[in-house]
Amino acid sequence: MSAQVYIFRIQRNMPGQVGTVQSHWQEYSVEAEPNTTILTLLEVIKGQQDGSLTFRQSCRSAICGSCAISISGRTRLACKTHVGAVARDGVVEIAPQKNQPILRDLAIDIRPFFARVHGIKPYLQEGPEKAGKVTSTAYDQVNHVTQCIMCACCYSECTMAEVNPDYIGPAALAKAFRFVSDPREGKKTERLRELSEPNGIWSCTRCTMCVDVCPKEVAPMEAIVKLRTRGLDKGYGDSAAAKHALAFHEDIVKSGQLNEFTLMMRTLGIFGSMKETAMALHLAKKGKIPSPFPHSIQGVEELRKIYASLERTPVDVETKAKQAVPE
Amino acid sequence: MKSHDLIIVGAGLSGMRAALEGVKAGIDVAVVTKVHPLRSHSCAAQGGINAAINPNDDWRVHAYDTVKGSDFIGDEDAIDLMCQEAPIIIHEMDQMGTPFSRNDNGDIAQRPFGGASFDRTCYAADRTGQVLLHTLWERLVHSGTHVYEECHVFKLVLAADGHVAGLVIYDIKTGELTTLRGKAVLLATGGYGRVFLSSTNATTNTGDGMAYALRAGAPLADMEFVQFHPTGLRTSGILVTEGARGEGGYLINADGERFMGRYAPKKWELASRDVVSRAEQTEILEGRGKDGAIFLDLRHLGRDKIIDRLPQIRILAMDLEGVDPIDEPIPVRPTVHYSMGGIRTDKYGAAPVPGLFAAGEAACVSVHGANRLGGNSLLDTIVFGKITGAHASKYAKTAKLHDFPADALGEVQERVRELKARPDRGVRPAALHHEMAESMNAWCGVYREVNGITTLADKFAGWRKEYERIHLDDKSPIFNVDLLRAIELRNLLDLGECIVKGALARTESRGAHFRIDYPNRDDANWRFHTLAFWDEGGQTIRLDREAVRTVGNPEYAPQVRTY
Numbered sequence: 001m002s003a004q005v006y007i008f009r010i011q012r013n014m015p016g017q018v019g020t021v022q023s024h025w026q027e028y029s030v031e032a033e034p035n036t037t038i039l040t041l042l043e044v045i046k047g048q049q050d051g052s053l054t055f056r057q058s059c060r061s062a063i064c065g066s067c068a069i070s071i072s073g074r075t076r077l078a079c080k081t082h083v084g085a086v087a088r089d090g091v092v093e094i095a096p097q098k099n100q101p102i103l104r105d106l107a108i109d110i111r112p113f114f115a116r117v118h119g120i121k122p123y124l125q126e127g128p129e130k131a132g133k134v135t136s137t138a139y140d141q142v143n144h145v146t147q148c149i150m151c152a153c154c155y156s157e158c159t160m161a162e163v164n165p166d167y168i169g170p171a172a173l174a175k176a177f178r179f180v181s182d183p184r185e186g187k188k189t190e191r192l193r194e195l196s197e198p199n200g201i202w203s204c205t206r207c208t209m210c211v212d213v214c215p216k217e218v219a220p221m222e223a224i225v226k227l228r229t230r231g232l233d234k235g236y237g238d239s240a241a242a243k244h245a246l247a248f249h250e251d252i253v254k255s256g257q258l259n260e261f262t263l264m265m266r267t268l269g270i271f272g273s274m275k276e277t278a279m280a281l282h283l284a285k286k287g288k289i290p291s292p293f294p295h296s297i298q299g300v301e302e303l304r305k306i307y308a309s310l311e312r313t314p315v316d317v318e319t320k321a322k323q324a325v326p327e
Numbered sequence: 328m329k330s331h332d333l334i335i336v337g338a339g340l341s342g343m344r345a346a347l348e349g350v351k352a353g354i355d356v357a358v359v360t361k362v363h364p365l366r367s368h369s370c371a372a373q374g375g376i377n378a379a380i381n382p383n384d385d386w387r388v389h390a391y392d393t394v395k396g397s398d399f400i401g402d403e404d405a406i407d408l409m410c411q412e413a414p415i416i417i418h419e420m421d422q423m424g425t426p427f428s429r430n431d432n433g434d435i436a437q438r439p440f441g442g443a444s445f446d447r448t449c450y451a452a453d454r455t456g457q458v459l460l461h462t463l464w465e466r467l468v469h470s471g472t473h474v475y476e477e478c479h480v481f482k483l484v485l486a487a488d489g490h491v492a493g494l495v496i497y498d499i500k501t502g503e504l505t506t507l508r509g510k511a512v513l514l515a516t517g518g519y520g521r522v523f524l525s526s527t528n529a530t531t532n533t534g535d536g537m538a539y540a541l542r543a544g545a546p547l548a549d550m551e552f553v554q555f556h557p558t559g560l561r562t563s564g565i566l567v568t569e570g571a572r573g574e575g576g577y578l579i580n581a582d583g584e585r586f587m588g589r590y591a592p593k594k595w596e597l598a599s600r601d602v603v604s605r606a607e608q609t610e611i612l613e614g615r616g617k618d619g620a621i622f623l624d625l626r627h628l629g630r631d632k633i634i635d636r637l638p639q640i641r642i643l644a645m646d647l648e649g650v651d652p653i654d655e656p657i658p659v660r661p662t663v664h665y666s667m668g669g670i671r672t673d674k675y676g677a678a679p680v681p682g683l684f685a686a687g688e689a690a691c692v693s694v695h696g697a698n699r700l701g702g703n704s705l706l707d708t709i710v711f712g713k714i715t716g717a718h719a720s721k722y723a724k725t726a727k728l729h730d731f732p733a734d735a736l737g738e739v740q741e742r743v744r745e746l747k748a749r750p751d752r753g754v755r756p757a758a759l760h761h762e763m764a765e766s767m768n769a770w771c772g773v774y775r776e777v778n779g780i781t782t783l784a785d786k787f788a789g790w791r792k793e794y795e796r797i798h799l800d801d802k803s804p805i806f807n808v809d810l811l812r813a814i815e816l817r818n819l820l821d822l823g824e825c826i827v828k829g830a831l832a833r834t835e836s837r838g839a840h841f842r843i844d845y846p847n848r849d850d851a852n853w854r855f856h857t858l859a860f861w862d863e864g865g866q867t868i869r870l871d872r873e874a875v876r877t878v879g880n881p882e883y884a885p886q887v888r889t890y
Contacts (some may be wrong), residue, residue: 015805035649040563043530047757051800051809056366058529061565061643063457064366080646103500104806110363111476123465124424134421136429146426146451146458150365184424 005031006087008045010053011095013102021102028053034084038076038092039067041083054105062215065151069106070095075156077215097156099165113152116168120176120195127186138183145178145223147216154210154220166199170210170220173201177223180230192231201227202241243267253307256297260290328731330508331357331473332723334494335515335716336480336536338364340456340708341687342515343463345716350470352720358472359496359507361479361531361811364464368517368529369708372456373639374570375438375448376709377702378413384445386410391882393703396442396599397696398838399885400549400854402876405674405692409703412710417449420709425462427451438573438636440701442599442890448702453568453639456705463709475507479811481739483512483539483683486729491682493731495739499811502804504743506736510726513684513719514540514670515712521815522823523663524764527559527566536689538818540670541825545678546858548691548873550668550822551829552839554699555773557603559662561620563647567640567659569701572596574636577624578607579656580615585624591890598890601698601839604661608773611660622656661773665704667695667839668829671858671873676715682726686715693856697838746799746813753796756813763790767823771830776843780831787824791866794820824868825859832870833857850885 008028016022028045039057046053056066060079067078072086075097086092096102101109139146154170161167168176176195179185195201201224210220228245231237237246247266251258264280265273273280283289297303333349335342338360349356360367379386390410394401421427421435428436428451440448451458467474477499484506486492493508516536520528541547557578558567572578577585578596590606591598598606607621615621625633630653633641637652644650644657670685672678672692678685687708694707766786770779794817801809835849836842855872862869877883 014803037647043757046808047755047761051755051757052803054801054803054806054808058362058366058531059368059371060529060563061371062646063370063454063639064362064368064529066362066366082646104803107806109500114363118468121469123469133433134429135433136431138429138433139426142426143452146461147454149370149457182424182426184422 003031003033005029005090006041006083007091008041009091009093010106013096013105015104032083035082037079038071038081038083038086038094039078042078054107056107063149065149068097068151068153068156070097070156075153075213077151077153080215097152099156099158099161100152110152113155113169113171114150116172117150117175119168120172121191122175122179124179124182124185125187127190129188130186131183134183142178142181144218145174148174148218149216151215153213153215154218157209157213159207159209160203160205164199164203167203168200170204170224173204173227174218174220174223177227180227189234192227192234193236195227196231196236196239196242198239201231202239240267240272253304254296255294256300256303257294259292259294261292328506328508330493330728331355332509333357333511333513333719334359334507334509335513336360336494337367337515337517337687337689338467338474339367339369339515339517339687340459340463340705341689341712341715342367342513343467344709344712345513345515345686345719346472347463347466347470348713348716349720350472352717352724354720354723356472356720357475357507358467359475359478359480359494361477361499361535363476364467364474365460366531367460368532369460369705370457371527371529371566372705373453373566373568374440374573375450375455375702376417376459376705377440377443377447377700378417378449378706379410379445379447380414380417380435380449381437381445381447384447386413388444389413389447392443393694393700394883395888396698396700396703397694398698398848398888399696399850399883400693400837400856400875401696402674402693403878403880403883404876405694407878408674408714409694409706409710412714413706416706416709416713420459420462423462423466425451425458438570439597440573441569441594441597441603442700443702448570448573450570453570453637459705459709479814480535480539481743481814482735483543484731484735485543485680487732488729489544489681490729491680492729495736497743499806502807504736504740506731508728508731509723510728511682511684511719511723513676513686513715514689515685515687516689518666518688519819519822520663521760522764522767522819522826523553524761524768525559525564526663527556527564528663533815533818534666534689534822535815535818536685537669538821540678540680540683540685541821541859541861543680543683544861545680545683546671546860546871547825548668548671548856548858549693549697549829550666550825550859551833551857552667552697553663553771553826554600554665554667554839555604555661556664557600557607557661558623558659559664560643560648561618561658561660564662565643565647566662566664567623567643567657568637569600571623571625571637571640574632575628577627578603579622579624580610581617581621582615584615586610586615594890599698599700601841602890604773605841607661617658620658620660623652623659624656625652626654626656663768665699667691667693667697667699668825671856672715674876675718676711677718682722682729684715684719684722686711690715691856697840743810746810747802749798751798751800753798754793755800756797756809756816759790759793759797760812760816760819763820763823767826771827774841774843775830777831780827784824784827784831787820787827787867790820821861821868828868828870829857829859854885
């Protein structure tokens with residue numbers, strides 16, 4: 001490895017009139033070995049070339065969560081990203097996190113993100129469901145979630161947050177899972193009820209961006225999926241997304257394939273489906289309306305056995321451990 | 328003018344634990360912090376927290392280990408108090424929700440740590456600080472305590488009668504300077520690692536609280552005792568937990584020799600940190616290192632144990648040194664890690680300035696003396712966060728607000744205005760900081776001697792002059808980190824001078840302070856705390872000394888310290 005010159009193309013943001021930000025791109029060149037971190041080089045630029053360049057940083061070791069910024073199109077921790085891994089033709093493009101208001105240059109306003117985390121009541125609560133004894137395996141389920149450092153990389157890249165600012169978001173939901181799964185939590189069921197409300201667990205599209213960008217292997221989407229399962233187990237299946245999931249489940253167990261003809265009605269209900277009549281006619285014209293009587297697939301008996309076995313002994317997809325009983 | 332009964336500065340483990348005591352006492356408590364609480368450097372503590380929770384262990388043994396670890400200069404009343412409280416606060420943290428690692432029977436797991444005679448260190452894999460910090464933040468959110476987030480303190484203000492009056496704070500988000508009146512102020516601002524160039528510490532660890540207390544007339548104690556952690560990564564200085572050695576890791580030199588047996592024949596890699604750091608430095612100085620480092624070898628632990636117990640360490644080594652510890656030893660070296668010194672307090676965290684309290688690394692209670700044991704700092708932060716928080720709350724309940732000097736705000740406003748108004752000549756703050764920090768590493772490191780320290784001590788007057796000429800590139804009111812670093816740089820200069828003067832004065836070797844020209848401990852002349860005061864007239868540091876607080880326990884009498 002040898003040193004080379006990199007161009008840092010950095011988005012500079014300065015607050016203008018109330019609520020507006022004036023942006024422009026500024027280039028700096030800096031010489032470095034490819035395994036130098038982006039944060040180190042931002043500090044070199046700030047210390048030696050332009051003291052006005054503004055970004056958050058603190059621990060330098062990927063545990064405080066301060067330095068998440070968009071680097072070459074993806075939100076990452078500057079302190080654990082090597083310049084050589086992200087430069088394209090020697091150029092690194094740097095911008096603030098997405099889906100959040102900008103304060104200045106690369107520093108976003110973190111308050112809206114944390115307001116969402118506060119919204120899920122991020123603390124153990126006293127209540128009837130609190131268990132007396134913590135077992136040795138009690139945290140196998142939540143270990144990955146407690147690694148979260150609230151850097152907001154996931155929120156920055158969340159495709160649902162981009163279109164729905166009211167969505168609680170992956171980090172807050174992963175935090176919620178941590179409490180639902182903790183034997184010491186007293187209000188697990190109440191949490192599941194609240195999380196099943198609009199803008200909660202059923203708003204996630206499972207695009208997996210949050211899993212992909214997380215620098216701490218928290219896998220927020222895995223937590224969201226588990227919250228859904230537990231919510232359904234408690235009978236919180238009223239939302240369209242939950243009904244949709246249940247309809248899938250019902251069909252696969254029954255025949256091994258979807259009954260797409262009735263799927264929409266089971267998801268949106270009769271009145272909801274009527275609103276989609278125009279779309280249905282359009283599909284019919286193109287010959288896309290499936291048969292209302294799908295055949296069972298070959299080997300459906302085997303499939304049912306797999307289902308039955310999983311219902312008896314659920315396996316955690318993340319840890320491959322047997323499901324810790326949430327109560 | 329806004330006011331609170333108790334204002335806590337800093338939202339790490341000490342600050343947040345103290346705030347919960349304020350809530351419990353029913354007073355109006357607020358927290359001021361320059362970073363969001365979860366960004367506080369407590370999160371970087373990895374290995375664990377000591378407590379005699381095993382029925383076969385005893386807090387008295389923990390206390391003795393700590394007295395010995397301190398090289399017999401820790402205050403014995405505070406050490407006894409901390410070790411007695413330890414099992415209680417572990418239980419409390421567990422109840423609050425900390426996901427400690429557990430044994431098969433569900434009990435909290437414990438691992439061996441340096442300088443300890445029992446496997447006493449409770450942990451959560453290798454991210455104990457992070458889970459403790461998140462737990463206390465959860466309780467703080469639950470309590471509804473008001474937190475001034477991303478607000479920097481620029482001055483600790485005293486009333487004309489010398490009692491604490493409050494603070495001048497700077498909202499980083501808006502650039503607004505305001506005053507905050509308080510009946511009591513508790514400083515929990517952590518350490519000053521950035522005084523040195525190579526450090527395990529965050530860039531935000533600038534010892535602000537210590538510096539403000541010093542300028543307000545409070546003494547700092549034992550500043551010459553700076554802990555060098557034996558295993559900072561070679562390039563960045565980032566911490567590799569002592570838990571790596573606790574789990575069985577070896578230290579080897581470039582020849583592959585496991586060398587600690589020559590320095591600490593009983594405890595090997597688990598001797599106390601000062602002993603291990605000196606051994607490493609000797610290996611490096613005598614040519615048995617490689618590129619200024621020796622190696623932490625975990626290979627024999629095996630893949631499963633490394634991934635289970637030290638997952639974060641493995642990732643850090645891969646990300647920052649390009650080494651997977653499963654296959655290769657990690658290059659490490661002694662690196663500035665912790666400040667045993669700090670704001671001098673009694674065992675309840677009260678400083679000699681009325682209305683002023685301090686806890687955690689910012690304080691010198693002193694439970695660590697000349698050398699802190701691994702696993703005792705997380706313990707210190709939570710125990711004394713709790714104790715000091717309770718005492719400060721009790722104090723604030725009956726105290727009154729003192730008159731806030733009319734000119735305090737204007738004086739700080741003028742300082743900020745003047746810094747920003749300087750023409751773009753002279754050096755940037757980063758350049759002056761680099762020069763000072765590099766010199767500190769060079770002449771005030773693991774080994775010290777009179778010529779180096781004297782050279783260093785003589786530089787401070789020049790650096791202070793240089794400081795008056797630094798200029799800021801950033802004139803903006805919004806998130807002006809350039810300004811913050813300029814303000815912090817004066818704090819670092821003040822603290823650096825305390826460290827150097829203390830190191831020059833202390834003509835003995837004790838704990839982390841090793842003088843080549845005075846290689847022995849000198850109990851007759853030096854079993855004292857060093858006190859450092861700010862001399863406003865001379866714009867420099869003045870030293871004094873104070874006796875160690877003893878409890879009359881014959882077992883605590885100084886003896887030869889071997890591991």
